Amino acid sequence: MYVIITYDVNERRVGKICKKLKAHLTWTQNSVFEGEVTKGPFLKCRQEVESIININEDSIYYYIVENPKHIRKEIIGEEKGQFDCFF
Amino acid sequence: MRRDIYLFSNGRLMRKDNTLYIVSEDGIKRAVPVEQVENVHLFGQIDLNSALFNFSGQKEVMLHFYNYYGFYTGSFYPREHSVSGIVTVKQSDHYLRKEKRLFLAKCFVQSASFHMLRTCRKRGIHGYESVQIITELSKNIRDAKDVQQTMGIEGMIRQHYYRALNELIPEEFTFAERTKRPPRDPFNALISFGNTMMYTSVLSEIYKTQLNPTISYLHEPSQKRFSLCLDLAEIFKPLLVDPLLITLVNKKKITSKHFENHDGMVYLNEMGRKIVIAAFDERLQQTIRHRKLKRNVSYWYLIRLECYKLIKHVIGDTPYIPLKAWW
Numbered sequence: 001m002y003v004i005i006t007y008d009v010n011e012r013r014v015g016k017i018c019k020k021l022k023a024h025l026t027w028t029q030n031s032v033f034e035g036e037v038t039k040g041p042f043l044k045c046r047q048e049v050e051s052i053i054n055i056n057e058d059s060i061y062y063y064i065v066e067n068p069k070h071i072r073k074e075i076i077g078e079e080k081g082q083f084d085c086f087f
Numbered sequence: 088m089r090r091d092i093y094l095f096s097n098g099r100l101m102r103k104d105n106t107l108y109i110v111s112e113d114g115i116k117r118a119v120p121v122e123q124v125e126n127v128h129l130f131g132q133i134d135l136n137s138a139l140f141n142f143s144g145q146k147e148v149m150l151h152f153y154n155y156y157g158f159y160t161g162s163f164y165p166r167e168h169s170v171s172g173i174v175t176v177k178q179s180d181h182y183l184r185k186e187k188r189l190f191l192a193k194c195f196v197q198s199a200s201f202h203m204l205r206t207c208r209k210r211g212i213h214g215y216e217s218v219q220i221i222t223e224l225s226k227n228i229r230d231a232k233d234v235q236q237t238m239g240i241e242g243m244i245r246q247h248y249y250r251a252l253n254e255l256i257p258e259e260f261t262f263a264e265r266t267k268r269p270p271r272d273p274f275n276a277l278i279s280f281g282n283t284m285m286y287t288s289v290l291s292e293i294y295k296t297q298l299n300p301t302i303s304y305l306h307e308p309s310q311k312r313f314s315l316c317l318d319l320a321e322i323f324k325p326l327l328v329d330p331l332l333i334t335l336v337n338k339k340k341i342t343s344k345h346f347e348n349h350d351g352m353v354y355l356n357e358m359g360r361k362i363v364i365a366a367f368d369e370r371l372q373q374t375i376r377h378r379k380l381k382r383n384v385s386y387w388y389l390i391r392l393e394c395y396k397l398i399k400h401v402i403g404d405t406p407y408i409p410l411k412a413w414w
Contacts, residue, residue: 019105022104023105023120023121023122024122025123026120035123037123041123044122045122087094087095087109087117
């Protein structure tokens with residue numbers, strides 16, 4: 001499945017969340033990560049992120065697209081982070 | 088879905104924020120989600136430190152190194168995480184007993200020749216003389232008395248097979264014979280590079296199972312390499328690599344400008360390697376419907392299934408039937 005995660009958290013935790021998500025998904029914009037993952041790794045990622053946040057102050061949005069083919073991404077301006085297999 | 092990444096540029100690969108970072112020569116840092124990486128293939132000149140090795144060991148990411156010419160150097164093989172004494176003992180037992188070893192060796196060669204014929208049939212050259220000879224030779228495999236004989240038949244089959252392949256590729260690529268270490272002409276360079284990629288893919292799949300990659304049956308285990316990879320790769324080379332290369336040269340995706348010649352030693356340049364890898368990677372992710380499992384499996388997973396079948400065979404569960412592509 002294809003997942004887009006956006007987060008709006010207290011300044012103190014922004015860095016932590018960002019670093020954690022970097023290990024799982026591709027950074028696309030400030031406070032936005034996305035990528036194709038399977039169920040297990042996604043649950044692991046969620047659990048790790050949710051152990052950092054404070055439910056009363058922060059919010060995390062998960063946009064889950066079951067079939068990655070059903071997503072069309074259009075980018076205007078500069079593309080910030082892309083992930084392909086060649087570097 | 089974990090995948091492989093290929094580093095061609097020079098720079099530094101490092102551990103930072105508990106993930107991988109690639110720092111290019113001009114200082115641009117890029118984070119790579121480590122949870123999505125299965126293997127890292129290093130082609131460029133890349134600096135690494137022990138912190139990275141420790142980290143990739145922990146995350147079970149394998150690092151494969153290739154030299155300047157794209158030849159396989161070695162791998163960083165993290166601590167075995169799935170070990171089974173029983174499987175190792177039984178695997179050795181099957182090597183030590185002559186008839187058991189011969190059975191497995193024959194299986195690999197049979198499957199390999201089946202796939203060679205399949206490739207020829209699919210390309211419409213099954214009537215050619217050299218293909219006819221392969222058909223004849225593959226009948227002899229059953230009667231081989233020992234592993235050396237099996238290897239001999241395999242060698243002959245391969246010679247005729249490469250002769251047949253010549254019919255399928257454009258004239259500029261025709262080659263007289265298979266040369267390796269070093270390859271002497273472009274198509275040999277392509278085959279060598281494709282096989283290299285196949286070996287490392289098989290190695291990383293074997294790594295996920297309990298098999299010991301050094302105990303092999305067709306090849307001698309003393310070859311200073313992970314020789315079980317060579318055994319299993321026999322099955323997949325004519326199924327995956329060769330059709331891919333034929334397609335690449337016929338569609339003119341690979342042309343003579345993708346090769347470099349150094350005193351008779353021919354190898355692919357960076358652009359050429361990227362094209363082959365991209366095609367190879369795409370092919371490995373293609374899926375086919377598995378008859379027994381009743382679901383779609385990728386070519387990647389087919390390699391792993393072959394390992395599982397081998398385990399089941401050595402521990403005496405179900406006899407090994409080598410893969411014969413049914414699609």
